[in-house]
Amino acid sequence: MSLGQGRRPQDFWQQHDPLSKGFCPFCPGNESKTPLEIYTHRPGGSAPNQPGWQVRVIPNKIPALGIEGELDARAEGLYDRMNGIGAHELIIETPEHETPMADLSVDQITEVLKAYRTRMLDLRNDSRFSYIFIFKNCGIGAAANIPHSHSQLIAVPLIPPLIATELDCCREHFQRKERCLVCDLIRQERAGKERVVSDDGSFLVYAPYASRFPFELMITPLEHHHDFAAQTDKQLQLLAGTLRASLQRLRSVLRDPPYSLILHSAPPMHSRWGRPDYWAMLPLNYHWHIELAPKLTRMAGFEWGSGFHINPTAPEEVADFLRHADLNKITL
Amino acid sequence: MSLGQGRRPQDFWQQHDPLSKGFCPFCPGNESKTPLEIYTHRPGGSAPNQPGWQVRVIPNKIPALGIEGELDARAEGLYDRMNGIGAHELIIETPEHETPMADLSVDQITEVLKAYRTRMLDLRNDSRFSYIFIFKNCGIGAAANIPHSHSQLIAVPLIPPLIATELDCCREHFQRKERCLVCDLIRQERAGKERVVSDDGSFLVYAPYASRFPFELMITPLEHHHDFAAQTDKQLQLLAGTLRASLQRLRSVLRDPPYSLILHSAPPMHSRWGRPDYWAMLPLNYHWHIELAPKLTRMAGFEWGSGFHINPTAPEEVADFLRHADLNKITL
Numbered sequence: 220m221s222l223g224q225g226r227r228p229q230d231f232w233q234q235h236d237p238l239s240k241g242f243c244p245f246c247p248g249n250e251s252k253t254p255l256e257i258y259t260h261r262p263g264g265s266a267p268n269q270p271g272w273q274v275r276v277i278p279n280k281i282p283a284l285g286i287e288g289e290l291d292a293r294a295e296g297l298y299d300r301m302n303g304i305g306a307h308e309l310i311i312e313t314p315e316h317e318t319p320m321a322d323l324s325v326d327q328i329t330e331v332l333k334a335y336r337t338r339m340l341d342l343r344n345d346s347r348f349s350y351i352f353i354f355k356n357c358g359i360g361a362a363a364n365i366p367h368s369h370s371q372l373i374a375v376p377l378i379p380p381l382i383a384t385e386l387d388c389c390r391e392h393f394q395r396k397e398r399c400l401v402c403d404l405i406r407q408e409r410a411g412k413e414r415v416v417s418d419d420g421s422f423l424v425y426a427p428y429a430s431r432f433p434f435e436l437m438i439t440p441l442e443h444h445h446d447f448a449a450q451t452d453k454q455l456q457l458l459a460g461t462l463r464a465s466l467q468r469l470r471s472v473l474r475d476p477p478y479s480l481i482l483h484s485a486p487p488m489h490s491r492w493g494r495p496d497y498w499a500m501l502p503l504n505y506h507w508h509i510e511l512a513p514k515l516t517r518m519a520g521f522e523w524g525s526g527f528h529i530n531p532t533a534p535e536e537v538a539d540f541l542r543h544a545d546l547n548k549i550t551l
Numbered sequence: 552m553s554l555g556q557g558r559r560p561q562d563f564w565q566q567h568d569p570l571s572k573g574f575c576p577f578c579p580g581n582e583s584k585t586p587l588e589i590y591t592h593r594p595g596g597s598a599p600n601q602p603g604w605q606v607r608v609i610p611n612k613i614p615a616l617g618i619e620g621e622l623d624a625r626a627e628g629l630y631d632r633m634n635g636i637g638a639h640e641l642i643i644e645t646p647e648h649e650t651p652m653a654d655l656s657v658d659q660i661t662e663v664l665k666a667y668r669t670r671m672l673d674l675r676n677d678s679r680f681s682y683i684f685i686f687k688n689c690g691i692g693a694a695a696n697i698p699h700s701h702s703q704l705i706a707v708p709l710i711p712p713l714i715a716t717e718l719d720c721c722r723e724h725f726q727r728k729e730r731c732l733v734c735d736l737i738r739q740e741r742a743g744k745e746r747v748v749s750d751d752g753s754f755l756v757y758a759p760y761a762s763r764f765p766f767e768l769m770i771t772p773l774e775h776h777h778d779f780a781a782q783t784d785k786q787l788q789l790l791a792g793t794l795r796a797s798l799q800r801l802r803s804v805l806r807d808p809p810y811s812l813i814l815h816s817a818p819p820m821h822s823r824w825g826r827p828d829y830w831a832m833l834p835l836n837y838h839w840h841i842e843l844a845p846k847l848t849r850m851a852g853f854e855w856g857s858g859f860h861i862n863p864t865a866p867e868e869v870a871d872f873l874r875h876a877d878l879n880k881i882t883l
Binding site: 283295296297298300352354355356371373375379380381382384400403404407411428429479480481483510512514518519520521523524525526527529 | 615629707716736760812815842844846850853855858
């Protein structure tokens with residue numbers, strides 16, 4: 220639904236505070252100030268918990284969920300209660316304090332994606348976790364408290380409600396049509412082109428129809444697969460290139476906006492979706508993808524209460540702005 | 552789920568910008584700068600669109616939806632499209648520019664609630680609108696652009712998704728138990744008391760179990776009724792007193808936080824819930840109420856992507872802080 224002229228990129232430009240120069244626990248040399256590392260990419264083969272890493276994964280010192288203990292789910296009258304068991308890890312994407320993901324090399328972003336894959340595969344072995352949620356908040360406006368570029372992983376004991384809805388929608392679509400919903404969306408977007416930002420033959424980047432947020436983007440592999448963790452090094456490298464270009468487009472057009480990135484992939488087999496009737500169809504009906512959304516608008520009473528979103532910029536305009544972005548030009 | 556010590560009220564205290572003293576279209580004397588009024592409370596009987604009103608309802612000059620035209624819903628390939636037909640009204644709650652709702656008299660808040668009721672009843676006559684959504688954003692952090700105290704009404708051509716979920720939950724609960732879900736919640740909360748903020752025999756105010764946001768509150772009438780618009784003047788006056796005290800408690804404990812207030816009431820009969828099987832049961836299974844949530848935390852990737860909320864203050868602690876609030880003391 221639209222009324223009048225949509226909001227243009229410059230309407231969203233924000234002031235930026237200078238990058239904090241204080242103590243950073245994610246910087247090389249400060250490894251002893253963080254919990255012991257879980258995974259690193261160390262091309263030079265240096266010792267654990269010492270400098271020399273390119274990507275470093277550590278437990279969050281202040282986790283949203285605790286790793287110790289058994290699941291304990293129970294009723295409390297009408298309510299459902301569960302103890303807070305889970306894993307909360309931080310993926311430090313670069314040793315360089317001031318380099319955002321958009322400025323990392325394709326090879327470096329590939330190593331970050333490999334870290335996602337390794338941690339996802341490892342945590343699937345823990346049957347307490349029903350879903351492994353990987354995301355990235357960049358910029359104070361997206362609630363990133365530490366500016367040093369990093370992603371987060373939260374393994375949760377329940378399928379998150381919005382992921383459950385997505386899995387159900389994909390499943391229902393397949394049951395009716397015997398086709399993957401995301402494959403159908405890709406075909407329609409590639410045919411129409413008006414919402415397509417880029418299409419390199421491996422990954423399609425488009426502004427979703429009826430986007431919730433201005434400049435929200437979907438990054439989908441053209442090749443159908445339900446599982447991010449099953450992607451080859453080559454696929455991850457292609458994704459790294461697409462992701463880097465998409466971040467550069469957003470930065471160029473919106474002048475370095477805060478943003479969130481969310482990886483959507485299949486749940487592990489021991490989750491509720493591991494029941495034979497779900498699991499057998501999951502590789503057919505689900506299609507992993509990435510959602511990328513700059514944080515440009517505030518949610519308030521209407522959005523919280525209704526579930527509707529008022530988006531001041533049409534996705535067709537967004538795609539047009541981003542297609543014409545100069546990937547290297549930034550004027551902050 | 553909780554880990555360690557919850558966040559206390561002072562952790563959420565925010566800086567406040569001084570109230571804008573510039574031109575305000577909602578102030579008396581500036582009536583000609585707004586669209587013509589739809590409803591007013593004018594105790595002295597002054598002329599329309601002139602000063603002398605206590606409550607004034609006007610169409611929003613920049614509406615989210617347009618009032619003119621017929622509904623036009625259609626498919627666009629896999630997608631569903633509908634034109635933006637609706638009503639967007641502003642309820643100016645007081646002629647006084649600097650008086651927030653918490654400082655209005657009970658009688659004045661009663662007049663605001665009567666304006667809600669009148670506009671809701673009137674807009675139900677328009678069969679294009681499936682739901683009449685009334686809410687209030689207070690403070691810049693809750694996206695209120697104009698500081699002069701006001702509420703908003705948006706009549707929409709679809710039942711909002713979150714309202715539909717709520718209606719479905721209440722209906723399913725009734726089908727299984729032959730009891731109203733909200734009546735069941737009230738009974739459990741009154742028995743346990745640990746999440747109850749106030750209970751004056753007419754309205755129960757409590758911090759919901761597993762609240763999404765810190766200091767989120769539910770205000771529910773003890774008397775079962777599905778429809779806010781059917782409430783008597785006496786009921787609205789009792790609600791005004793409860794609402795005022797709740798706003799004063801939040802202000803005292805959290806030092807004038809931005810907040811959103813959302814009225815949840817039954818949809819009009821001509822909506823999808825007007826189908827005989829829905830409509831006959833609606834007065835039994837639905838229970839109108841108000842949700843009140845200060846805006847203290849940011850939503851980012853995890854919340855948007857998962858639908859889970861990380862709430863740093865347990866509702867049992869919230870109720871305890873608010874029960875002991877000094878309603879008149881504010882130290883900004």
